[in-house]
Amino acid sequence: MAIVKRPKSISAICVIAIILVLLAFPMLFTPSIKRMGDFIPMILGIIITLQFVSLIGIWHMKRWGVQLFVIMFFTRMITFMFLELYTFQFYFNIFYSIIFLVFFFIHYKEMDSNL
Amino acid sequence: MFLLLLKESILFAWQALVSNKLRTFLSLLGITIGIFAIITVFTVVDSLERNIRSSVQSLGEDVVFIMKWPWTFGPDYPWWKYMSRPVPEFNEVSEIMQRTKSIEAIGFKVSSRKIVKHRNNIIENANLSGWSYGFDKVKSFDLSDGRYFTESEANNGYHVCLIGDAIVQALFPYNEYPIGKTIKIAGKNCKVIGIFKKEGESMLGSSMDNQVVIPYHFARLFIDVRSENSEPLIAVKAKNGIINEQLKDELTGIMRSVRGLKPMADDNFALNETNLLSKNFDSLFDIVGIAGAIIGGFSILVGGFGIANIMFVSVRERTNLIGIQKSLGAKNYFILTQFLFEAVFLSLIGGIIGLLLIYLLTLVLGGVIDMEITLTRSNIILGLTVSVLIGVISGFIPAYGASQLDPVEAIRTN
Incomplete structure (x- = not known):
């Protein structure tokens, strides 16, 4: 199994992104989200969890991590737009995700394509 | 094929949990307390909100009250103007x-x-x-x-x-x-x-x-x-x-x-409507709900760290077994699923116990105070969802680590 050394920039981004994802977790319990429907916290929770999983993949320098991160970025945006959640968090998420994606794609070729 | 793998993963996870009862109990206690804390807050807030809403509705939603004082409150309430009315x-x-x-x-x-x-x-x-x-x-x-x-x-x-x-x-x-x-x-x-x-x-x-x-x-x-x-x-x-x-x-x-x-x-004069009362209560319940969300959310995350810790120990203990499984042809995703299921199981059982405790609490409170307190469907769904997701979040890192082990080195481990 090929062991790819993780660049420091990816390490730093992963730590920051994991903290941001975990901090987003209590958002599931806010009254405004709960009021949208019984299953909305579940949908947002799955998105947050899969974003976390994608970051673990990127930490291990796996391409599937970047691919899952891109999918979850768009899924999250579409879900927020569908729910009309144009909050600060929505724009902040676009801002930092794009910066992270630039770094991820710079190192994409160095990443392992296996599971 | 997939179902067979799923069944096997569940059985492996179940055996691991049953063979370490005390450890299982202690690690799921964190999630139980977290779910108990947050869903109790929501159950009480939802019940209070429902009770107030029905009280407000009994006053009449389509009725306007002509009174001296308005039903609006806040820091800029000019009470001195209303006094002379x-x-x-x-x-x-x-x-x-x-x-x-x-x-x-x-x-x-x-x-x-x-x-x-x-x-x-x-x-x-x-x-x-x-x-x-x-x-x-x-x-x-x-x-x-x-x-x-x-x-x-x-x-x-x-x-x-x-x-x-x-x-x-x-x-x-x-x-x-x-x-x-x-x-x-x-x-x-x-x-x-x-x-x-x-x-x-x-x-x-x-x-x-x-x-x-x-x-x-x-x-x-x-x-x-x-x-x-x-x-x-x-x-x-x-x-x-x-x-x-x-x-x-x-x-x-x-x-x-x-x-x-x-x-x-x-x-x-003031023209008051019942929806003015509802709005005042909505903002109050939102504050209580947000406070509950922050406290409960972080307590559940802490419970998740407990499960992650126990999963790392579990992987360490069974490294030898993982090596044998992999050398006999077990795929990476099978090992990953096996440990992930164990974490999710652990977390889900913790969540279910937490919800059962809340249900018992609602029965006790229902007998003590003259107000209907019920564990709603949305809170049950929320509790179970959060339990499963915390299981995935806390179990994924150790499970992925286990799936990436080299079989030869894993078998050698004592």
């Missing part, structure tokens, strides 16, 4: 009726606290309300027995009354039939003609259970109806198809002309 008066009811086109029903009400007595049974400070004839059409209530005042009884101030369930229990403790009996209200004889259906405790204190209702013209014999202490109000209900905003516009014009206000003068 006059209170609504009974004669304004007929003035409004003569000038309006959009009103279906109108009623006047005053309130006070008086001694109510039947033989040796006395209630000090009973809630007493004096209603005009039309008030029954703007206030929603049900009678378990008897009837409401006739127009003649109301307009001539007959000594008749309707009483709530708690008043019946206090004045007629030996299952006497109250209808037709005479009770004393503030020293005056009064015949009971109706009993309100039991409503239970109301958060706004608007339950009919503790009320004694008499005609307004009887009430004014011993209640100072021009005093602010008697909380006089005019309740107005719009005709079908007329929204509250239209009604309020019309009432503003009518009340200004009735009170002879100059064009530039401020209104000296």
